[in-house]
Amino acid sequence: MTEFVLVAGMFTGAHVWEETAAHLVSAGAGVHTVNLAGLDGRPGDAVGLETHIEDVLAVIDSVGAGPGADGGIVLVAHGYGTYPVLGAADRRAERIGRIVCVDTGPGQDGVPALANVPDPALREELVARAGAEGAGGDLDPPARDAWQRWGSTAGIPEAALDRLTGLASPQPLGTLLQPLRLTGAVGALPVTGVLCDANGSSIAMVQQRVDFGDPALVPLAGPLVSFFDLPTGHWPMLSLPAELADVLLRAAAGEGHHLVPPGSAEPPTHLRPFVLDVPQLPSERHGNVDLCLPDADGPRPAVVFVHGGPVPAGVEPTPRDWPLLQGYARYAASEGAVGVTLDHRLHDMAGYPRAAADVAAAVELVRADPRVDPDRIALWFFSGGGLLAAHWLREPPAWLRCLAASYPVLVPLPAWGPVDARFRPEEAVAGAGTLPLVITRVGREMPGIAATVEEFLTAATKYGADAEVIDVPNGRHTFDALDRTEESREAVRRAMRSVLGHLTG
Structure with a gap:
């Protein structure tokens, strides 16, 4: 006994x-x-x-x-x-x-x-x-x-x-x-x-x-x-x-899941390849920002991909070099837009203000580039980076044509403790107006994160926001690296088509 x-x-x-x-x-x-x-x-x-x-x-x-x-x-x-x-x-x-x-x-x-x-x-x-x-x-x-x-x-x-x-x-x-x-x-x-x-x-x-x-x-x-x-x-x-x-x-009885130690044969999630095969295109590095450039003339729209976190300081490679973010940037560039990845300083729960400043600075750098149409910008947030969307939802600038989020955290999670009150997208969406929102939701999400998405979407409906939801019923958090299925690939294609459609329409 x-x-x-x-x-x-x-x-x-x-x-x-x-x-x-x-x-x-x-x-x-x-x-x-x-x-x-x-x-x-x-x-x-x-x-x-x-x-x-x-x-x-x-x-x-x-x-x-x-x-x-x-x-x-x-x-x-x-x-x-x-x-x-x-x-x-x-x-x-x-x-x-x-x-x-x-x-x-x-x-x-x-x-x-x-x-x-x-x-x-x-x-x-x-x-x-x-x-x-x-x-x-x-x-x-x-x-x-x-x-x-x-x-x-x-x-x-x-x-x-x-x-x-x-x-x-x-x-x-x-x-x-x-x-x-x-x-x-x-x-x-x-x-x-x-x-x-x-x-x-x-x-x-x-x-x-x-x-x-x-x-x-x-x-x-x-x-x-x-x-x-x-x-x-x-x-x-x-x-x-x-x-x-x-x-x-x-x-x-000795049961339970054992974690995989660092350096095992299988790569960790953040280093697994992007779910789509996309062409290699020229990329330029500007400080903490990378631009993946399309083979096209004239100023082009841009999609800025904002990684999640927290990611501890000193992690190598840094997020902008992760295959997933690089894959999204190359995919956008292959469709005629400038794909942008960046590193921001969301290293812990107190880092949201720093990270928000990094994202804002990156956006200004991108808009100032002569190869970018400064009036056609989309922001795309991932995972814990979703809270950073609040700033752009509260008072969307005219040049922001679309805001996307994949498997996002849209309300601070209880275990995180207090997060700066500015970073609450479920409240900020009251100011979104006609800004198009594209939310990719996975069916096998962690319940705590899934609840934040539902809370956000309820608020979006209440305030009349223009929210499109792309469901991935069998998808997991980071499905676009973990789940190499046709369902995953089609969800990414749909999301990209929607975002680019709002940039070019």
């Missing part, structure tokens, strides 16, 4: 696990929930991370000897709970068979849980409060309509959200400010991550960061680490309790 120890996240207690625990018990597992000090009715004064580590240790030590307890306890943590779980597992590594982290990143030695708070302004506020009041205070739990600040509430039934709010407790500040201290013993234990993609995280997104060589995430491609995706928000124990129980049982 596998023994599970379940540890809840911020503001919550053992009650959030009730349905998932019932499913585990019915499957024959042993289940033990941890009541963390300050979150279970006990006073929270002077409670720190170390207190919560001791709470988890007490439960581990209470699990009697047996097949599941003899080195095989599965520690399950949600959100903040990862920190006391890692601290306890480091001290009882011989008792632990696996750690499961539900919709949270791994903690690191010397780093407090505050680092995982998604809102940078809130992080600064808490540090300032601790400096003024000490670490003995509390952080008030969210109001019913404010849980979204801490993670997506997608899928939580209304009654469950009411109960979550009614039973929520203040979080002792010391638990967020005290650094996690590890000896390294926990590093030898198997770990499974359960990613909730409606909250903005998925196996594909983590794999992409590993492919980019992100030093913080490359270790996740090791043999001891596995992953599962769940199509829900940040609280799967409330929104998909049976499905979460199934994932926990599978994780305990």
Whole structure:
């Protein structure tokens, strides 16, 4: 019998696990929930991370000897709970068979849980409060309509959200400010991550960061680490309790998806070839901007392709040299337009203002080129670059003849934390007027991203925007590199025909 120890996240207690625990018990597992000090009715004064580590240790030590307890306890943590779980597992590594982290990143030695708070302004506020009041205070739990600040509430039934709010407790500040201290013993234990993609995280997104060589995430491609995706928000124990129980049982059995380490035989997604075979045409480099030139006389319309992200600084090759973007630029040039790729500085979630300035500067460079008709420009955004469309939607200039977006993010995802309020296309579309919009939507999209597209299209309809949707029913995110099917090729052709038609019509 596998023994599970379940540890809840911020503001919550053992009650959030009730349905998932019932499913585990019915499957024959042993289940033990941890009541963390300050979150279970006990006073929270002077409670720190170390207190919560001791709470988890007490439960581990209470699990009697047996097949599941003899080195095989599965520690399950949600959100903040990862920190006391890692601290306890480091001290009882011989008792632990696996750690499961539900919709949270791994903690690191010397780093407090505050680092995982998604809102940078809130992080600064808490540090300032601790400096003024000490670490003995509390952080008030969210109001019913404010849980979204801490993670997506997608899928939580209304009654469950009411109960979550009614039973929520203040979080002792010391638990967020005290650094996690590890000896390294926990590093030898198997770990499974359960990613909730409606909250903005998925196996594909983590794999992409590993492919980019992100030093913080490359270790996740090791043999001891596995992953599962769940199509829900940040609280799967409330929104998909049976499905979460199934994932926990599978994780305990050693199942799960393993990431591909950098340098494997198969190229990563961003280096796979464009779905269409397009001719090689002359290209010129101007700073961070490349122009792919058509074999045509006179000033020509231009299509500026804006890559997604975030892409860590220092990634080589840079996005403008990725086969996908080069393929789109050459395709546009083969049809008589100037194809433009550029590198912009969307390296993290704070980078949208920098990236927007880079895109605006690139557009001005392109419009100033004598081979370009400055009054016939289209902008085409991809993936996380979709938020950059907001500037051009809000007050479209007369020379902008079309705005396109492929598998875009059009509302900031919850796991990203706050993004500058200027970058909300679903609000900016109110000003789009008659600007033609061409949205390529994939049927196998990550639920969190798909929801942003639907929210945008609802707003576009409300404000009477001219939006054409090109559906790729079997397409995945980055289908134009991943899915080499006729459906994919035709979707790209349709989108390009539409964009060029608005430039030349």
